[in-house]
Amino acid sequence: MRKPLIAGNWKLHKTLNEARDLASSLAENLADVEAVEIVVAPVFTALTTVAAEIKSSPVKLAAQNCYPEETGAFTGEVSPLLLKDAGCEYIIIGHSERRQLMGETDHFINQKLIKVLEAGLKPILCIGETLQERETDQMLEVLTTQVKDGLANLSATHMANVVIAYEPVWAIGTGKTASNEQAQEAHSFIRGLLQGVFTPEVALSTRILYGGSVKPNNVDGLMAQDDIDGALVGGASLKAEDFIRLVRFEK
Numbered sequence: 675m676r677k678p679l680i681a682g683n684w685k686l687h688k689t690l691n692e693a694r695d696l697a698s699s700l701a702e703n704l705a706d707v708e709a710v711e712i713v714v715a716p717v718f719t720a721l722t723t724v725a726a727e728i729k730s731s732p733v734k735l736a737a738q739n740c741y742p743e744e745t746g747a748f749t750g751e752v753s754p755l756l757l758k759d760a761g762c763e764y765i766i767i768g769h770s771e772r773r774q775l776m777g778e779t780d781h782f783i784n785q786k787l788i789k790v791l792e793a794g795l796k797p798i799l800c801i802g803e804t805l806q807e808r809e810t811d812q813m814l815e816v817l818t819t820q821v822k823d824g825l826a827n828l829s830a831t832h833m834a835n836v837v838i839a840y841e842p843v844w845a846i847g848t849g850k851t852a853s854n855e856q857a858q859e860a861h862s863f864i865r866g867l868l869q870g871v872f873t874p875e876v877a878l879s880t881r882i883l884y885g886g887s888v889k890p891n892n893v894d895g896l897m898a899q900d901d902i903d904g905a906l907v908g909g910a911s912l913k914a915e916d917f918i919r920l921v922r923f924e925k
């Protein structure tokens with residue numbers, strides 16, 4: 675019922691030439707994949723270059739961020755509408771690096787989410803606790819706030835286009851993955867929240883990705899968990915060989 679989704683977040687990496695090479699290698703080597711949805715999120719400047727490379731392949735395009743306005747006097751910002759125009763189908767929203775480095779709040783993230791949906795695009799909403807929050811038993815409270823405030827004012831119908839990514843901040847870029855059990859526990863908790871906020875159907879049909887040091891050597895165990903529907907991948911999405919192996923996870 676929930677099609678697995680493997681998404682590569684390239685973050686602030688890759689020149690145009692490097693992005694073109696990686697995209698073309700993925701398009702070529704993943705051409706036969708039907709059972710898994712594949713998404714890559716390059717930097718803004720590489721979006722149209724990557725879009726051209728993946729055009730006739732199953733690989734889809736995402737942006738890493740957006741601003742919650744269509745057009746106007748917002749120097750330096752990019753809107754969901756323009757990202758759609760550049761070929762995006764998805765937009766990553768509220769990544770922990772943006773929450774931490776740019777001070778993004780749940781309210782601001784919610785505004786973006788609504789604009790992304792209004793533009794006909796699909797948001798990937800990132801949530802997750804820090805190490806300190808986990809160690810001081812605040813994890814469930816943090817996840818609850820991020821889900822409730824991040825998804826405020828959305829209907830069950832909107833949720834058909836929303837993907838959630840659970841990314842414990844302590845596991846991002848650190849090489850420390852959550853254990854399969856830790857990840858499954860958090861995912862199941864988040865699914866329970868969706869049931870409370872929306873409906874049992876929404877809880878059952880919403881895809882929840884895991885993110886945080888997903889690598890070829892741990893993807894299979896994570897993907898075998900009942901409530902893990904895919905992965906949002908940083909480091910291992912930068913090498914074609916690794917990302918291909920992630921898309922071709924074995925259950």
Ligand code: PGA
Nearest residue numbers: 846847886887907908909
């Ligand atoms: P990582 O990044 O795979 O390098 O830990 C994940 C992410 O930030 O989405």
